[in-house]
Amino acid sequence: MLNINSLTKVYPDGSRANDGITLVVRAGQVTGLLGHNGAGKTTLLHQVVGLVRPTSGRIRLLGRDPVADPAYARTVCSFQPQSHAPLTGVTARQAIEIVGRIRGGGRRAVQSRTTELLAALDIEEWADAPAERLSGGVRRLIAFCMAIVTPGRLVMLDEPTNDVDPVRRRLLWERIRTLAAAGHAVVLVTHNVAEAERTIDQVVVLNHGRVVATGSPADLAAGHEMRLELARPGGISTPEWCRAVHRDGDRMTMTLAAADASRAVAWALAHTARFALHSAGLEDVYIRLTDSGEGDRGAVLVS
Ligand SMILES: Nc1ncnc2c1ncn2[C@@H]1O[C@H](COP(=O)(O)OP(=O)(O)OP(=O)(O)O)[C@@H](O)[C@H]1O
Numbered sequence: 594m595l596n597i598n599s600l601t602k603v604y605p606d607g608s609r610a611n612d613g614i615t616l617v618v619r620a621g622q623v624t625g626l627l628g629h630n631g632a633g634k635t636t637l638l639h640q641v642v643g644l645v646r647p648t649s650g651r652i653r654l655l656g657r658d659p660v661a662d663p664a665y666a667r668t669v670c671s672f673q674p675q676s677h678a679p680l681t682g683v684t685a686r687q688a689i690e691i692v693g694r695i696r697g698g699g700r701r702a703v704q705s706r707t708t709e710l711l712a713a714l715d716i717e718e719w720a721d722a723p724a725e726r727l728s729g730g731v732r733r734l735i736a737f738c739m740a741i742v743t744p745g746r747l748v749m750l751d752e753p754t755n756d757v758d759p760v761r762r763r764l765l766w767e768r769i770r771t772l773a774a775a776g777h778a779v780v781l782v783t784h785n786v787a788e789a790e791r792t793i794d795q796v797v798v799l800n801h802g803r804v805v806a807t808g809s810p811a812d813l814a815a816g817h818e819m820r821l822e823l824a825r826p827g828g829i830s831t832p833e834w835c836r837a838v839h840r841d842g843d844r845m846t847m848t849l850a851a852a853d854a855s856r857a858v859a860w861a862l863a864h865t866a867r868f869a870l871h872s873a874g875l876e877d878v879y880i881r882l883t884d885s886g887e888g889d890r891g892a893v894l895v896s
Pocket residue numbers: 604605606608609610628629630631632633634635636637675
């Protein structure tokens with residue numbers, strides 16, 4: 594669906610927002626683009642839809658060049674921007690339906706899809722309210738509906754879960770999976786890393802404009818350490834399999850190799866009634882890749 598090769602963007606003030614990015618996005622998959630503030634995620638999406646011109650490198654969208662042909666890019670891509678578009682003088686439902694029609698949807702199809710989306714995200718009560726009166730989270734959900742009411746073959750969502758409550762975030766993640774199941778390629782930027790883990794097929798981690806890891810969430814977490822959390826452990830000595838200890842009030846967290854998991858459980862059962870053993874999740878891996886400076890030393894590519 595989308596092939597990006599050695600893509601670099603240097604803004605006129607010298608900011609190197611993207612630095613040699615190479616990645617592939619496939620139909621029927623959700624690709625999660627993760628990275629700290631300023632890592633270059635929005636810049637990357639803006640180049641695909643022709644809002645920002647690359648400094649160098651190559652983008653191919655279904656084999657065509659969206660930089661040379663941004664009108665083509667906009668027919669193939671649906672895009673939910675990170676910043677709110679001002680919506681005035683229309684209701685939420687009208688805003689969604691107008692975009693659906695502009696993107697080429699038939700009147701009846703757009704109306705029924707709009708009704709379906711409003712119900713699926715549990716925001717029907719605001720459907721006919723003036724858009725300028727909507728809360729931040731509902732506005733974000735309406736923007737999501739606008740992006741997917743007549744979805745392109747590539748759907749790009751820049752932080753769709755920001756400001757959204759936990760229950761509706763779940764509904765939103767389900768809709769994203771539904772899009773992929775229908776054969777759309779989805780590129781999703783999010784800081785809700787732990788939640789996104791269940792939705793994403795392919796993770797791309799950006800750090801200072803560079804790709805520092807790609808792979809499935811399970812691939813990225815494989816081989817990483819496990820965490821043993823203990824509540825009120827009392828005065829115990831550190832066992833030899835423990836690689837690091839972190840104390841926070843009456844909680845204690847030990848990191849260990851996955852191979853030592855059964856020893857750790859036996860030890861924990863002998864020392865405390867309350868403990869939990871976790872395998873590294875995507876969020877742990879992400880923090881390690883972006884905080885430790887590993888990203889600066891070179892790429893970790895899985896699969
Ligand atoms: N128009 C611009 N002119 C100059 N620099 C810019 C411009 N837009 C973005 N940048 C810089 O490019 C870098 C990447 O910004 P970008 O918005 O792509 O990051 P991001 O990963 O989307 O961050 P966030 O998670 O905060 O949204 C930052 O250093 C930012 O300051």
